[in-house]
């Protein structure tokens with residue numbers, strides 16, 4: 229899974245790749261810009277991989293054609 233975070237200190241947004249087990253343990257990745265761990269997970273969907281095979285709800289799928297999203 230790829231999780232999107234926003235740094236509370238400098239406002240940088242970044243994504244982190246982690247397993248579900250790592251996430252459940254309480255993932256708080258350091259900001260790549262300032263190193264702060266005061267980060268908030270961005271649930272707005274920024275950085276979330278969409279499309280076929282991403283595992284999320286999507287109107288797109290194999291065979292739906294290019295430009296559907």
Ligand SMILES: [Zn+2]
Nearest residue numbers: 235238259262
């Ligand atoms: Zn930061």
